[in-house]
Amino acid sequence: MDHNIVGKSVTRLDAVAKVTGKAKYTDDFFERDMLVGKVLRSPHAHAVVKSVDLSRARALPGVAAVFTALDLPKIKFATAGHPWSLDPGHRDVEDRLILTDKARFVGDAVAAVVAEDALTAEKALRLIDIEYEVLPHVLTAEDAMKEGAPLLHENRPGNVVSSFGVQFGDVEAEFGRADHVIEGDYETSVVQHCHIESMSAFAYVDADGRVVVNSSTQIPHIVRRIVAQALGLPWGRVQVIKPYIGGGFGNKQDVVVEPLAAAMSLAAGGRPVRYCMTREEVFIDTRTRHAMKLHLKTAVDADGTLRGIHVQLLSNTGAYASHGHSIAMSAGGKFRPLYDFASVKFEPKTVYTNLPVAGAMRGYGTPQIFFALESHLDDIARRLGIDPIELRRKNLIKVGHQDPLTKNVVRSFGIPQCIEKGMELIRWDEKRRAHLDQKGPRRRGLGMALFAYASGTHPVALELAGARIVMNQDGSVTLQVGATEIGQGSDTVFAQITAEVLGLPIGMVHVVTTQDTDITPFDSGAYASRQTFVTGIAVRKAAMEVRDKVLEVAARRTGLAPAEMDIRDCRIVETALGRVVCSLEDVAMDAYYDRLLAAPITSDTSANVRINAMSYGATFVEVDVDVETGKVEVAEIWNVHDSGTIINPRLAEGQVHGGVSMALGAALLEQMLFDPQTGKALNNNLLDYKLPTILDTPRINAAFVETFEAAGSFGSKSLGECPVISPAPAVRNAVLDATGVAFHKIPLYPQVVFEKFREAGLLAQRSVDHV
Amino acid sequence: MFDICELHEPGTLEEAKAILAENPGLKVIAGGTDVLIRLQHGSLAGAGLLSLKNLHALEEIVMLGDGTISVGAMAPFTTIFQSGLIRRHVPVLCEAAVSMGGPQVRNVATIGGNICNGAVSADSASTLFALDALLKLETSTDERIIPMGDFYAGPGKVNLRPGELLTAVLIPREGYEGMGGHYIKYAMRKAMDIATLGVAVVCKVREDRFVDLRIGLGVAAPVPIRCFEAEAYAKGKEVTPEVVQEIARLAVKPAKARTSWRASKDYREHLIEVLAQRAVAEAVKRGGGCCAD
Secondary structure (H helix, E strand, O other): OOOOOOOOOOOOOOHHHHHHOOOOEHHHOOOOOOEEEEEEEOOOOOEEEEEEEOHHHHHOOOEEEEEEHHHOOOOOEOOEOOOOOOOHHHOOOOOEOOOOOEEOOOOOEEEEEEEOOHHHHHHHHHOOEEEEEEOOOOOOHHHHHOOOOOOOOOOOHHHEEEOOOEEEOOHHHHHHHOOEEEEEEEEOOOEOOOOOOOOEEEEEEOOOOOEEEEEOOOOHHHHHHHHHHHHOOOHHHEEEEEOEOOOOOOOOOEOOOHHHHHHHHHHOOOOOEEEEOOHHHHHHHOOEEOEEEEEEEEEEOOOOOEEEEEEEEEEEEEOOOOOOHHHHHHHHHHOOOOEOOOEEEEEEEEEEOOOOOEOOOOOOOHHHHHHHHHHHHHHHHHHHOOOHHHHHHHOEOOOOOEOOOOOOEOOOOOHHHHHHHHHHHHOHHHHHHHOOOOOOOEEEEEEEEEEEEOOOOOOOOOOEEEEEEEEOOOOOEEEEEOOOOOOOOHHHHHHHHHHHHHOOOHHHEEEEOOEEOOOOOOOOOOOOOOHHHHHHHHHHHHHHHHHHHHHHHHHHHHOOOHHHEEEEOOEEEEOOOOEEEEEHHHHHHHHHHOOOOOOOOEEEEEEEOOOOOOEEEEEEEEEEEEOOOOEEEEEEEEEEEEOEOOOOHHHHHHHHHHHHHHHHHHHHOOOOOEOOOOOOEOOOOOOOOOOOOHHHOOOEEEEEOOOOOOOOHHHEOOOOOHHHOOHHHHHHHHHHHHHOOOOOEOOOOHHHHHHHHHHOOOOOOOOOOOO | OOOEEEEEOOOOHHHHHHHHHHOOOOEEEOOOOOHHHHHHOOOOOOEEEEEOOOOHHHHOEEEOOOOOEEEEOOOEHHHHHHOHHHHHHOHHHHHHHHOOOOHHHHHHOEHHHHHHOOOOOOHHHHHHHHOOOEEEEEOOOOEEEEEHHHOEEEOOEEOOOOOOEEEEEEEOHHHHOOOEEEEEEEOOOOOOOOOOEEEEEEEEEEOOEEEEEEEEEEOOOOOOEEOHHHHHHHOOOEOOHHHHHHHHHHHOOOOOOOOOOOOOHHHHHHHHHHHHHHHHHHHHHHOOOOOOO
C-alpha cells in the first residue's frame, strides 16, 4: 500500500527540543514558595512502628511539616496503572498506605518531612524518633510460603498474592503419550528500569482548592484516580499534569510518588512541594522486575513435535502487590500464540516477600518466561539431537490460530520469515560450521530465540483511547491524545497517522505533548505496547472525522460531492481529474468565519479497541566467550521483528536499540543484590548496579519483516516492549553453543560463569597452594 | 546543596599549607569526585573543606633534571593521559588514567585525590606502585618524600600526617626507563566502574631475558600490593610461556583476596593468575621482548 508519510522516517517531533534542552521535564518547573519533601525509610525489612516522636524534627527551623501514617487517612489503595475495573473481583490488590505503619522492606517509607530546602529536610529526617518492633522477615518466595513464615499482609495466608492459573488440553495425558518428557529449571534476577529521569512529582493546592500534581508518569489519568482514592478525595478534585518524561519502562506505569507528594502539600497548607527521589531511592522504593523461578516440563516426540507443556512459575513480588499476579498471567499468555502445544498447564504463584516491590517493567513477565522457554527448547533440541531452529519451525502456529483461552486470533504471523532473515543476516550456517570443535580460552558461539507479544491488553483489560483534533485557520491541525509520549516516539507516530489521513505535510500537524487530565482526552496511558495499535486507531478515527468535515465544507464551496474530492498536500482536489478546486486554508477559513455556516472543524473521539494483534520476532546472536575470565561479549546481534507495517523505520530501530541493550544488561550484568541476613539492598546505585555503558553495548542490528495486520492502523502491530524479550535466551543459547555449558539463570555474571566453567572442567584447577 | 560548615579556597600552596596547619581537621577536596559523594551520602556531614582547585601549579607534569617525572597532585586524569611526556615515557600510566570513570570524571578527578582517598581499587595506585613511584608530602614547615608502599595504611586509610598535603607524585628514571608496561583493569564494565582487579606490570627484557619486572596489584589485598616473590623469580630468567606462567602463579602469593558480594576469593585469585599472565605477556611485547607460545 502506498503512503506519503506512514512508513517514512519522519524526524521525531521532540528531537530538537530534547537535544537543545528546551524540553521541560517535571523538575524544570518551579512554583513560588516551593518546598522540598523527603522521606524517612525503615532500616528493617519487617517491623511495626511502635511509637513516633516528631517533636525534635518539627522544632527544626525551616521545617514546614513532619508526618507519619498516623497523620494520614488510613485508606489502603492499589498502585498498579491499570484501568479501573467496574468488577470488584478484577481490581488490583489494595495493600498500600501513603506512609506505612508497618515496614515490609528495608526502605519502606514510614515518615515524611517538608522543609524550605533539601538540606533542612535531610537534617529533620535525622531528628525523627521512631521505635520499631522488629519482626522476622523472608526474602525468597519459597521461604515466604513455608508454614510458620512471617506474614506480610494479614489477608494473604502463606503470603501468596494469587495462584490463579490457566490450562487447556490434558497435559498429563500428553506426558503419558509422548516419546520424551523433558524438564528444566530456569531463573531470572531482580533488575531495575534505570530510566534516566528519576521518579519525581510536585504538588500544590490551587486557587479552587483542588490538588494539582505534576508528575513524570506514563499514566496521568490513572494517577488522578489513584491520588484521589489514596487521599479520599472526589476524583474531580485532582488534576494531574505530565510534561516531557525521561523514560519510564513500566516503572512509571505505577503510582509511586504522587499520593505522597500530594499529602506533603496538604500537610504544608497547600504550598507547592517537590518530591524527587535520589537514584538510591529509585532502586529501592519504586518498582523492579519480578525475579521468577520456572519449572518447565514438556512432552515431546522423538521427531521434535511438542505435545504439551506444564509451566510452574514462582514470582517474587516483594513487599506489596503492585501489578502483582497480572505479570505472571501476562507471562503465561504470550507463548501460546507462538508454538502449537496441544495442551498447556500454567501454574503461577505470586508471592510476597520482604524485598523492594516488583511491578511493571518492559515486557511484563514475558522476558522471564521466554528466557525459560527458549532456553528449554535448546536443551530439548540437544537432548533429541535436533537442530534448535528445526525444532522451533516444526512447532509454530499458523495464521488463523485462535488462542483457546483469550480467543485472540492471529491474523499476521511473520515468524518463518524472521527466522529466515535472521539466519541469513548473521550467516548462521557458515558460522555454525566454523565454530565446531573449538578449544582454547576464546570461543565463539551462535544462539537464537523467538518471542511473541501482544498489542495492548485485550481481552484482559479495557483498551480505551481518546483523540481530539482541532483544525486551525491555516489548515494545520492540533492533535491531543491521552496517550503519553515517554520517549518511544508515539507523538511522532500519531502525527504521521493524522498527516497521512488528512493529506498534510508533517509540519502541519501539531501535537500537544503535555497531558493534563483537565484538558486531555481520556486514555489509560503508555504501557502494554498499546499506543500505536490502540491509540493509533483513535487518532485515525479522529482524523477521518476531520477529513469528512473538511470535504463537507469543500462541497459547499465547490458544488462537488464530498466523495468526489480528496485532500492532497493542503489542497482540495477533484479526485478523478486531479484538479485543485480550493486550498485547505480556504476551507478552514470558511469553517471559522462564514457568517452563516461557521463551525470550526474539530473531532473528539475515542476508540474502545476490542481486538488484539500478536507481534513476533527473533534474536540471532554470536558471542565471544573468554573462558578464563568468565566474560561473555556479544560479537554480533540481530533482532528481527514482525510488528506489521512499520510506521516510522528510524523510530522503530530506536526501539530495538534500546530494548536489546536493556535485555543484554539483564542477560549479562544487571541484578539487584540484597544482604541475605538483613534484606538491605547492597548495590542500589549506578556504580555497583552494572547497567551497561555505551562501551559495553555492541552494535545492535534491527531488521523488520513487514506483515500487514488487518486489525491495526495501516497494518501496524506493537513494537515497544518486543525487543527486550528474546536477547537473553539467545545469548544463553549462544554460550551453550560455544562451550557446551547450559546456564539456567541470568545474568551470566562473570563470577557465576567462572564457577560453572570450572565445574564443567573448562578451567584447570589452579596449581597454587598458597595461604 | 551540601552539608558543609566552611569552605576555604586558597590561591597558593603556601596559603593552603598555612590554613591546614591552623585547621588540621579540614577535609581536603581536590576534584571532588569522591568527597562530594561522601557528603551527599551524609558520611562527611558538617565537614569543613579545604579546596585545592585554585592551585594550578599543582597540575603540572614535568621532567626534573635527574629524569624523574613529577606529576602534580592536582593533575586530572584527562591531563595525565593526554600528556605528551607521560605518553612518551610512561604509557602504562596513560592506560591506568584513561581507565578511570568516564570522560566527565576524568576531567576533574585528580591523581592526588585518587591516591589520598586510599581506595584499594584506585587505578593509578597499582600502576604507580609498579613504577616505584614516590610521594612528595608537604606541611607548612616540612617536606618528606616516601615510597608508595609506605603511604597505604589500610582500606581507605593513608599515612597523611596532620597538616600534610600530597603535592606531587615522583616517578624516578629507573622506575620507567626502558620498561614495557601494561595495565589491565578488570571490571564488570568497560567504563564508569571500579576494578574487580587491577594488574599493572612493567618490565625490561634484554636478549630474551627479564632484566627487571615489577607487578602491582589493586583490589588483591586491603591495600595495593607488589608481587616481590614473582618479581625476584623473574629476574634473569629467559622469557618463555612457562616462565610467564610461573610468574603469574607466584603473583597470587602475596594476595589477601576476600569473598564479598562483588566477587569470591577463589575467583579473585583465579583472575590474578590469568590476568598477571596476560599483563606480563603484553608488557614483554611492549618492552621489546617476545613471548611466543
